[in-house]
Amino acid sequence: MTSIDNSSALSRRSLLKGGAAVIAAPAVLTSPLALAQQRKEVVLVNFGGAAMKAFDEAYVQPFAAQGGRIVLDGSGALNGKILTMVQSGKVTWDICDAGITTLAELGPRNALEKIDYSIVDKAKVPAEFAYENGVVNYMFSSVLAWDTAKVKETPTLADFFDLKKYPGRRMMRKDSQAMLELCLIADGVPQDKLYPLDTKRAFAKIETIKKDVLYWNSGAESQSLMRDGECVMGLLWHTRANVLKGETQGRIAYTFKDGLLQPGLWVVPKGNPAGAEAFRAIASMQQPEGQVKLLAAMGNGPSNPAAQALVPPDLRAMNPADPANVAVQAKINAAWYIENHSKTFQAYLDFISS
Amino acid sequence: MLSRLAAIDPAPTIGADPSRSSLARRLRVGGSARYWLLMTPALALMIVFYVYPISRVLWISVTEPQPGLENFELLLTSASIHKMLLTTARISVLTTLITLVLAYVVAYALVHAGERARRWMFLGVIVPLWISVLVRAFAWFVLLRREGLINNILMTSGVVDSPLSLIWNETGVMIGMVHYMLPFGILPIYANMRDIDQRCIAAARGLGATRSEAFRKVFLPLSMPGVVGAGILVFMFSLGFFVTPAILGGGKTLMIAEYIKVQILEVVRWGVGTMLAATLVIVIGALLAVLSRFVDLRKLFGSI
Numbered sequence: 001m002t003s004i005d006n007s008s009a010l011s012r013r014s015l016l017k018g019g020a021a022v023i024a025a026p027a028v029l030t031s032p033l034a035l036a037q038q039r040k041e042v043v044l045v046n047f048g049g050a051a052m053k054a055f056d057e058a059y060v061q062p063f064a065a066q067g068g069r070i071v072l073d074g075s076g077a078l079n080g081k082i083l084t085m086v087q088s089g090k091v092t093w094d095i096c097d098a099g100i101t102t103l104a105e106l107g108p109r110n111a112l113e114k115i116d117y118s119i120v121d122k123a124k125v126p127a128e129f130a131y132e133n134g135v136v137n138y139m140f141s142s143v144l145a146w147d148t149a150k151v152k153e154t155p156t157l158a159d160f161f162d163l164k165k166y167p168g169r170r171m172m173r174k175d176s177q178a179m180l181e182l183c184l185i186a187d188g189v190p191q192d193k194l195y196p197l198d199t200k201r202a203f204a205k206i207e208t209i210k211k212d213v214l215y216w217n218s219g220a221e222s223q224s225l226m227r228d229g230e231c232v233m234g235l236l237w238h239t240r241a242n243v244l245k246g247e248t249q250g251r252i253a254y255t256f257k258d259g260l261l262q263p264g265l266w267v268v269p270k271g272n273p274a275g276a277e278a279f280r281a282i283a284s285m286q287q288p289e290g291q292v293k294l295l296a297a298m299g300n301g302p303s304n305p306a307a308q309a310l311v312p313p314d315l316r317a318m319n320p321a322d323p324a325n326v327a328v329q330a331k332i333n334a335a336w337y338i339e340n341h342s343k344t345f346q347a348y349l350d351f352i353s354s
Numbered sequence: 355m356l357s358r359l360a361a362i363d364p365a366p367t368i369g370a371d372p373s374r375s376s377l378a379r380r381l382r383v384g385g386s387a388r389y390w391l392l393m394t395p396a397l398a399l400m401i402v403f404y405v406y407p408i409s410r411v412l413w414i415s416v417t418e419p420q421p422g423l424e425n426f427e428l429l430l431t432s433a434s435i436h437k438m439l440l441t442t443a444r445i446s447v448l449t450t451l452i453t454l455v456l457a458y459v460v461a462y463a464l465v466h467a468g469e470r471a472r473r474w475m476f477l478g479v480i481v482p483l484w485i486s487v488l489v490r491a492f493a494w495f496v497l498l499r500r501e502g503l504i505n506n507i508l509m510t511s512g513v514v515d516s517p518l519s520l521i522w523n524e525t526g527v528m529i530g531m532v533h534y535m536l537p538f539g540i541l542p543i544y545a546n547m548r549d550i551d552q553r554c555i556a557a558a559r560g561l562g563a564t565r566s567e568a569f570r571k572v573f574l575p576l577s578m579p580g581v582v583g584a585g586i587l588v589f590m591f592s593l594g595f596f597v598t599p600a601i602l603g604g605g606k607t608l609m610i611a612e613y614i615k616v617q618i619l620e621v622v623r624w625g626v627g628t629m630l631a632a633t634l635v636i637v638i639g640a641l642l643a644v645l646s647r648f649v650d651l652r653k654l655f656g657s658i
Contacts, residue, residue, distance in 0.1 A: 080619035105622045174605040214522050215605025229501055230522075342621045349616065350434040353441065353608035 040274040041069045042281040046097040048074025054297035058290040063281055070281055077267075079105045086111040086270045094278040097137065098267045100334050101177060104341035106267070107133045113268040119279040124286040124304045129263040131334055135282065136263035138294060139301035141238040141320040141329060142178035145254035150232040157186040157258040160233050161209050171225050171234030172206075174215035176348035177337070178260045179206075181330060182235055185258050191330035199344055203351050215352055226252050239299040242318050256325040262332045264300065295319055412632045418625035425629035435613075435630070442610045445524060445599070446592035449531045453588050454581060456532065457539030461580075464540070465547045483537050491601040494530050495521065498602075522604025530598040535591060539584045546580025582649050590638050610634060 042063075046055055052074050060070045077096035083106060085091045096102070106112050112133040122130050129136035146155055151166050159165055161183075172179050181194050183202040206213065214231060216222040222236040226244055241254035266285075268278050285291075288307030294300045295311060301321035302308060308322060316322045320329070415425050428435055464475055482490070497503050498520040505517040520526055550573065558568040596611035610630055617627030 078619040079622050080624075083622055101620070105620075109622070217600060217605060221601075228499065230499055342623070345621055346434060346616075349608060350437065353606055354437055 039068055040277045041071055042094045042274045042278050043071050043073055043092060044095045044097070044281070045073045045075060045077040045093050047076045050298060051097075054294055057297065058294040059281075059285045062287060062290050063284040066284055068277070068281055068284060077102075082106060082267075082269050083109060083111050089271070091269050091271045091273060093269055094272040094274040095281060096267050096269065098134065098265050099177075100262065100265065100332060100337045101341050101345075102267050103131055103134050103265065103334055104337045104339075107338060111270050113270055113272060113278075115266075115268070115282075116276060116279040119276065120282050121286055124306065126303070126305060128331065129265075129303065131265070134265035134267040136303040137266045137282075137285065138264045138291065138303055139261060139321040140264055140299075141256060141259040141261050141301075141325075142173070142182060142235055143238045143241055143254050143256055143259040144182075144233065145226060145236055145241040145244065145252055146233045147226065147229060147231070148251055148253050149229075154253075154255065155233060157182060160235070161186050161205060163209055163212060166232060168212070168232030169230060170209055170213045171222065171231040171236065172213055172215055173222070173235060174217050174349070174352070176344045177341075178262060178332070179235060179348070180344070181260045181332070182258070185260075185330060191258070194330055195333040195336045197336060197340070197344070199347065203347075206351070210352075213352075223247075238318070238320050242299045256320060257328045259320070259329045260332055261320055261326060261329045263303065408635075411628055412635070413628075414624050415628035415632045418628070425625040426633075428626060428629065429633065438608050438610060438613050441608060442593060445527060445531070445595075445607070445609060446589055449528050449535060449592045450585055450589045452528065452532050453535045453539040454543075454585055457536055457543050457584060458577075458581065460536070460540050461543035461547050464544050479537050479540050482533070487534060487597050488601075490534060491530055491598050494526070494533070494602060498526055498529065521602055522606070524603070524607055526602040526604070527599045527607050530602045531592060531595055534595075534598060535588045538587050538591060542584040542587060543577065543580040546583070547577050550576045579649055582645070586641070586645055590641070593634060593638070 044055070044059070046052070052072055055072055060072065063070050073093065077093060077098055079102055082093070082096060082098075082102070085093065103112075114132055115130070115135045117130070120135055125136050129139075144155065144157055144160060150168055151159075155166060160170060176199075180197050180199060180202040183205040184194055184198060185191060187201060187205045189198070189201075214225060216225060216234075216236065219237060219240045222234060223240050223244055225231050226234050226236070227248060238254065238256065238259065241252070244252040245254065266282050268282075272278055274281075286304055288302060288304045288310050291300075291302035291304055291307045292310050292312075292315075295302055295315055295318075299318050301319050302311070303321065308319070311319055311322065316324070319325060416423060418425075429439075460475075460479065464472055464479075467475055495502075499505070500517045502521075504520065505514075508514045509517065520529070554572050554576065555568050558572045559565070563571065594611050595609060596615070599607045599609045600612055614627045614630050617623045617630070
């Protein structure tokens with residue numbers, strides 16, 4: 001048939017079309033249709049839920065219009081799963097929706113492909129979020145949210161740690177990433193001098209309110225704790241805060257001020273089946289139009305600087321990557337995490353469970 | 355139940371059985387060999403699909419990141435692991451004790467209930483077994499939270515002034531775990547109590563014992579094998595709890611199952627994760643070995 005490594009259903013279908021296709025094969029090879037058939041299927045893993053439909057509209061369809069094929073898998077690419085695949089030599093994923101911690105844990109273990117910046121356009125992402133083993137896909141923030149029924153004025157991050165001023169339970173993520181940064185900002189560390197993180201100082205800050213803090217595991221849990229009034233203030237992802245704001249008709253409010261801007265990253269497992277086609281898919285997903293669609297659907301901020309101007313005015317307030325919002329936030333430093341993630345995360349878990 | 359497997363083990367008596375089947379005699383197969391033969395398919399299945407993969411996983415604990423016992427050294431040196439093991443042990447022991455007390459009461463009531471009432475009571479014991487642990491944890495969340503049903507009732511009836519902290523702590527975790535474990539406590543104790551000859555109690559009463567004396571000196575000792583068996587079962591299950599502590603613990607109750615998950619999936623320290631899994635297997639094995647010296651495990655698990 002047209003090519004040996006064409007493992008797709010399309011090749012089987014063309015096989016069924018019978019002898020005519022076989023005879024005509026040399027001619028078909030050169031036609032645009034054949035080129036389209038030769039392009040491999042790219043399996044993209046995200047964390048499922050609402051992201052399936054949103055990714056389909058924002059990324060899968062535009063790539064299909066260019067003749068490529070992305071298949072979504074919502075099973076969630078945790079570090080351990082990616083490493084198992086790579087070590088067993090049976091990689092089935094091409095692109096994973098991951099984060100800084102994946103770079104930190106899997107980069108040094110040599111389980112990630114280097115991003116091919118001859119295909120992926122470095123000019124279409126902020127320079128600080130284009131890494132060797134991963135490239136930004138969308139932006140998100142860890143922000144302060146509060147229950148306006150119990151906290152009347154707009155609180156600051158320092159108020160989060162002030163139980164006298166605002167009594168009541170607080171909520172943090174069961175992960176050191178972003179939580180330590182926000183502790184330090186609350187304690188007066190300037191946003192541009194956060195790194196290297198003073199973890200002792202951050203833990204000491206949590207200690208002041210520790211008996212009143214609950215820790216969320218999943219994004220859904222963070223929503224439920226705020227929605228049900230279990231906590232009066234919380235540190236959570238801006239996407240979830242945004243959903244809460246809508247659901248509660250504004251009872252839950254949030255601010256980007258003193259938040260931490262973080263990149264969601266595309267990473268490619270070592271030895272991915274689609275090879276370089278994965279990078280063509282990533283390049284396609286850099287188009288601003290799809291990224292704006294994703295913002296409208298889920299609140300994920302566009303990573304392409306050119307997309308910011310395309311964002312409709314009514315969506316700007318919820319866009320973490322909007323220049324006005326970027327200006328008031330700190331930015332995460334991946335290099336520090338690559339060195340320190342594992343031990344910091346473990347120390348954080350030990351600290352909150354003691 | 356899993357106990358069925360253990361129950362089918364008539365090997366010890368078969369050798370003495372004079373009426374051995376003529377077929378077996380013709381085939382000249384020894385009594386116990388015949389049963390080993392029958393067990394072979396199941397045994398092979400277990401080895402291929404259970405023992406082998408588990409051994410491979412546990413093997414990682416002595417090979418990753420370097421060959422050696424350095425992962426096991428952490429059991430002695432890591433403060434983080436010590437704390438987590440203590441939490442796990444504390445919660446498991448308390449859960450087991452509370453479950454046994456409650457299960458004993460329920461089993462006692464079951465044994466002494468009328469036929470019709472018992473059937474309904476059994477339904478109440480068994481039905482929760484069919485409900486997912488996740489659903490049950492969320493149900494407890496609805497009941498126990500600050501503005502939940504229980505706190506609302508207590509507040510409006512004036513019993514308490516401020517909501518009780520029933521959830522997001524070890525109390526919440528234990529409420530959820532005890533609820534989950536109750537059927538595993540009730541069934542073995544019930545099975546044992548059912549076999550106690552009620553005439554013993556009548557005899558004790560006839561000889562002048564008061565009701566409470568007859569219970570303490572006759573019924574309670576006779577029911578102990580069931581209690582010990584239920585205790586082992588509940589304790590072993592408690593050690594491996596994951597969902598309930600994660601949901602009802604407010605993120606502050608770190609037990610061994612969640613700790614292993616973090617090592618395997620997030621910080622990717624597979625050596626440490628598998629070492630803890632191996633430790634869990636060894637501890638449970640050792641526990642069973644020690645207990646088997648005091649109680650007849652076969653009878654225990656076979657008696658459910």
